[in-house]
Amino acid sequence: MKICRFVDGASAIPRFGILEGDSIAEISGAPWGAQGSKKTGRIFSATNVRLLAPVTPSKIVCVGRNYAAHAAELGNDLPKEPLIFLKPPSSVVGPGDAIILTKYSNRVEHEGELGLVVGREAAHLPDSDDALSYLCGYTCVNDVTARDLQKADVQFTRAKGFDTFCPVGPHIETELNPTDVLVECRVNGAVRQSARTALMIFSPAFVVRWISRMMTLEPGDLIATGTPAGVGLLVAGARAEVSVEGIGVLSNPVHPAQA
Numbered sequence: 001m002k003i004c005r006f007v008d009g010a011s012a013i014p015r016f017g018i019l020e021g022d023s024i025a026e027i028s029g030a031p032w033g034a035q036g037s038k039k040t041g042r043i044f045s046a047t048n049v050r051l052l053a054p055v056t057p058s059k060i061v062c063v064g065r066n067y068a069a070h071a072a073e074l075g076n077d078l079p080k081e082p083l084i085f086l087k088p089p090s091s092v093v094g095p096g097d098a099i100i101l102t103k104y105s106n107r108v109e110h111e112g113e114l115g116l117v118v119g120r121e122a123a124h125l126p127d128s129d130d131a132l133s134y135l136c137g138y139t140c141v142n143d144v145t146a147r148d149l150q151k152a153d154v155q156f157t158r159a160k161g162f163d164t165f166c167p168v169g170p171h172i173e174t175e176l177n178p179t180d181v182l183v184e185c186r187v188n189g190a191v192r193q194s195a196r197t198a199l200m201i202f203s204p205a206f207v208v209r210w211i212s213r214m215m216t217l218e219p220g221d222l223i224a225t226g227t228p229a230g231v232g233l234l235v236a237g238a239r240a241e242v243s244v245e246g247i248g249v250l251s252n253p254v255h256p257a258q259a
Contacts (some may be wrong), residue, residue, distance in 0.1 A: 004171040032219035053094035066226025095169035105146035111227035112185030112242035115141035131208040137172040140250035182245040195228030
């Protein structure tokens with residue numbers, strides 16, 4: 001099931017819906033949480049709406065260096081435990097929205113990733129728990145990064161946290177086996193990143209369980225699971241596309257820095 005968040009031409013109020021071919025069946029609220037949501041009976045044409053980021057997270061937890069080849073291309077050792085950092089919710093934009101470069105960086109790069117959307121509260125999960133059962137579903141994420149600032153600061157907050165530096169979408173896929181799907185990033189149609197999630201150092205299930213022992217994962221939170229090798233420069237006028245097998249394609253234009 002593909003769950004989207006959208007606005008239609010008649011109203012600016014964000015709605016959630018289920019994509020069914022060329023139509024969207026509206027649902028009564030966010031698909032995560034204990035109460036869930038139901039179809040309202042209202043149907044919208046998918047061609048007459050604007051898709052928004054399908055998540056409204058309280059936090060975005062990212063996993064760094066989760067593919068050996070990516071760690072190597074940046075000259076880093078393999079982590080012995082997941083390396084996690086946070087992006088602010090204000091960095092989220094949806095499919096089709098612009099990635100806006102920043103005047104504070106001379107090298108902004110793409111990082112295509114599989115995203116995990118939390119469906120119910122997860123805290124201190126034991127090894128015996130099915131960690132993936134705590135998820136609502138899966139989506140595409142572009143962990144846009146000001147690489148020069150990341151190297152200068154050592155820690156990642158500024159480099160990862162600019163507005164528009166977390167495109168998410170185009171929707172949430174509720175049925176997916178995340179252990180072996182293809183993750184790719186293309187810029188202007190050329191493939192720059194391509195790897196299967198089977199190459200992750202820490203699997204999605206391990207990551208959910210491990211993060212839950214540091215901080216409570218709330219319904220609607222987003223986990224970015226790490227990026228394959230091949231990260232590269234984004235320039236104004238380019239278009240970045242992140243695709244995850246079984247989910248779809250997240251496409252965003254790149255705009256110049258604002259004055």
